[in-house]
Amino acid sequence: xxxxxxxxxxxxxxxxxxxxxxxxxxxxxxxxxxxxxxxxxxxxxxxxxxxxxxxxxxxxxxxxxxxxxxxxxxxxxxxxxxxxxxxxxxxxxxxxxxxxxxxxxxxxxxxxxxxxxxxxxxxxxxxxxxxxxxxxxxxxxxxxxxxxxxxxxxxxxxxxxxxxxxxxxxxxxxxxxxxxxxxxxxxxxxxxxxxxxxxxxxxx
Amino acid sequence: xxxxxxxxxxxxxxxxxxxxxxxxxxxxxxxxxxxxxxxxxxxxxxxxxxxxxxxxxxxxxxxxxxxxxxxxxxxxxxxxxxxxxxxxxxxxxxxxxxxxxxxxxxxxxxxxxxxxxxxxxxxxxxxxxxxxxxxxxx
Numbered sequence: 001x002x003x004x005x006x007x008x009x010x011x012x013x014x015x016x017x018x019x020x021x022x023x024x025x026x027x028x029x030x031x032x033x034x035x036x037x038x039x040x041x042x043x044x045x046x047x048x049x050x051x052x053x054x055x056x057x058x059x060x061x062x063x064x065x066x067x068x069x070x071x072x073x074x075x076x077x078x079x080x081x082x083x084x085x086x087x088x089x090x091x092x093x094x095x096x097x098x099x100x101x102x103x104x105x106x107x108x109x110x111x112x113x114x115x116x117x118x119x120x121x122x123x124x125x126x127x128x129x130x131x132x133x134x135x136x137x138x139x140x141x142x143x144x145x146x147x148x149x150x151x152x153x154x155x156x157x158x159x160x161x162x163x164x165x166x167x168x169x170x171x172x173x174x175x176x177x178x179x180x181x182x183x184x185x186x187x188x189x190x191x192x193x194x195x196x197x198x199x200x201x202x203x204x
Numbered sequence: 205x206x207x208x209x210x211x212x213x214x215x216x217x218x219x220x221x222x223x224x225x226x227x228x229x230x231x232x233x234x235x236x237x238x239x240x241x242x243x244x245x246x247x248x249x250x251x252x253x254x255x256x257x258x259x260x261x262x263x264x265x266x267x268x269x270x271x272x273x274x275x276x277x278x279x280x281x282x283x284x285x286x287x288x289x290x291x292x293x294x295x296x297x298x299x300x301x302x303x304x305x306x307x308x309x310x311x312x313x314x315x316x317x318x319x320x321x322x323x324x325x326x327x328x329x330x331x332x333x334x335x336x337x338x339x340x341x342x
Contacts, residue, residue, distance in 0.1 A: 051308060067270060068271060
């Protein structure tokens with residue numbers, strides 16, 4: 001009798017586990033990419049870090065007023081080289097594209113996709129069509145899209161700092177906006193994001 | 205009745221809590237500020253009274269940068285004797301009251317030292333933005 005009760009109890013628990021598993025979403029859930037519930041991950045760069053850096057850079061650039069001094073309005077900006085000089089592998093477009101879109105939204109800047117670093121146009125088809133139109137109809141047939149500014153920069157990761165189990169990891173975002181006519185950096189800024197995390201004392 | 209052997213550790217513990225909790229911020233500024241703030245009248249919606257007691261919005265002011273871009277600044281005060289971490293976000297609205305999204309928007313982590321006054325600023329994503337909402341959470 002006691003054995004039967006035990007079997008019944010185990011069967012109930014097992015079925016409860018099985019059926020609760022049917023409603024499971026497979027262990028995954030969506031979080032807002034711009035929300036506070038994204039993972040912080042102290043030992044690596046995250047989308048939140050790129051978001052914070054790009055937001056602060058755009059605020060700084062717009063507040064500086066240099067965009068209003070361009071001969072063309074909206075000003076035309078080319079994307080030069082933004083170097084990932086960290087120990088991590090990521091696409092710097094995670095920073096640059098956010099900045100481009102945000103600047104475009106302000107109505108003060110348009111980014112050219114036919115002029116790129118090292119002569120490599122981002123949109124080769126648009127560059128070819130433009131060149132063909134210019135060849136067939138003359139130089140005056142295409143608008144002057146010579147960039148007023150070029151955006152360049154670097155992302156640096158200083159050596160991690162250790163204090164017992166505590167680790168400190170920083171990323172330094174440096175950007176410069178150069179006036180192409182004069183070759184002068186008319187705006188520069190640097191933002192540092194620092195995160196601390198605890199490393200488990202067990203393991204390697 | 206607390207035994208005598210426990211009195212010393214309890215005193216030490218309470219003293220350590222007292223002293224670690226008192227790392228507050230001293231500050232100094234011009235007695236008569238030269239800046240003329242364009243203050244904004246605020247309507248507050250408090251759903252977390254605990255947070256309001258810790259990180260309080262003292263006031264907000266606004267200005268325009270680059271000709272037509274709305275810039276707002278919120279002055280926050282930590283009303284406690286300990287460091288507080290919090291998140292903040294700005295929502296932006298156009299003249300029709302519609303939300304204006306931005307690729308660089310979203311919640312930002314921040315921290316404020318004990319008793320510190322801290323300013324956070326943000327620039328609207330478009331020139332058409334006329335209103336804003338500051339959100340705070342723990």
